[in-house]
Amino acid sequence: MSLSVAILDDYQKVARDLADWSRLPAGSGLTVFDRPLGDLDAAAAALAPFEALVIMRERTPFPAALIERLPKLRLLVTTGMRNNAIDLAACAARGVTVCGTGAVGAPTAELAWGLILALVKRIPAEDRALREGRWQTGLTGSLEGRRLGLVGLGKLGTQVARVGQAFGMEVAAWSPNLTDERAAAAGVTRLEKRDLFATADVISVHLVLGERTRGVVGADEFAVMKPTALFVNTSRAGLVDETALMAALRDGRIAGAGLDVFPVEPLSANSPWLDLPNTVLTPHLGYVTKDNYAVYYRDALEDILAWSAGTPRRLLTAG
Known part of the structure; x- marks a missing residue:
């Protein structure tokens, strides 16, 4: 059974090299899109010919309005096992199978520390200054003895906590469901949200975006932060009130922010x-690491082959 397959949002142009796509069913065609597809009309027009799509998690949204305009679509494979940009109920109603892939490690926790260190040690600013002929333009900060505040203490938050502890930081956390016992097991102090924001020197966000957590960090939280405090978000933009964060930064009510996620991506010029x-x-x-991408595309190919053989794997369903 031949298939018309498309891979979306391959910004780094690596998808063809990270899996053996010659294993697709005989006669299948493979198209790779390496740029965003544009608005709903543009996406519908570009994707109309394809029966199977491999999408990078949460880059191109797949609401019901798009799914309904893709009559040939039968299989949707997303990297990772969670993609809030897919309307799974609409896929089920149209008979579109949705599958996910594995992933490796916790690269987002590593990036969170990259942003924290870049801010505390002024790495981007001093790099620019040095290239412009200036030497030691400001004082850097220290981490030892400071408080790291984690919004979320799941897999990623716990890994970030361990690094903070290795730096000699005091680590505290809050999340809607965090208990004293679970925090203590990670060597972390559980605080109420207001107390966490009021006392932390660095806040790092590690929550899953959902109805209960959307906008969980807003004006009230930024209002109580120290003027010397730093804010880092590598999770989802929807967890944070963007307007309130921008105002806090513009007004100097917090010292700085490290951000990997934005309400609209890619970020406009x-x-x-x-x-x-x-x-x-x-x-x-x-999540953009070579190791992760190798698993993503390997598993995506396996998903397509399993589905075409009538034995779909790693199924994602609504509810």
Whole structure:
């Protein structure tokens, strides 16, 4: 059974090299899109010919309005096992099978520390200054003895906590469901949300975005932060009130922010974020590692082969 297959949002142009796509059913065609597809109409027109799509998690959204305009679509494979940008109920209603893939390690935790260190040690600013002929333009900060505040203490938050502890930081955490016992098991102090924001020197966000957590960090939280404190978000932009964060940075009510996620991605060339000097910004790199991508595309190919053989694996369903 031949298939018309498309891979979306291959920004780094590596998908063809990270899996043996010659294993697709005989006669199948493979198309790779390495740029965003544009608005709903543009995406519908570009994707209409394809029966199977491999999508990178949460880059191109798949709401019901798009799925309904893809009559040939029968299989949707997303990297990872969670993708909030897919309307799974709409897929089920149209008879579209949705599958996920594995992943490796916790690269987002590593990136969170990259942003924290870049801010505390002024790495981007001093790099620019040095290249411009200036030497030691400011004082850097220290981590030992400071408080790291984690919003979320799951897999990623726990890994970030361990690194903070290795730096000699005091680590505290809050999440809607965090208990004293679970925090203590990670060597972390559980605090109420307001107390966490009021006392932390660095806040790092590690929650899953959902109805209960959307906008969980807003104006009230930024209002109580220390003016010397730093804020880092490598999770999802929807967890944070963007307007409130921008205002806190512009007004100097917090010292800086490291961000890997934004409400609209890719970030536009005229985004106001680019005008804020007290930020370190990365283009949603948390999961963008060679090891992760190798697993993503290997598993995506296996999903396609399993589905075409009538034995789909790693199924994602609504509810």
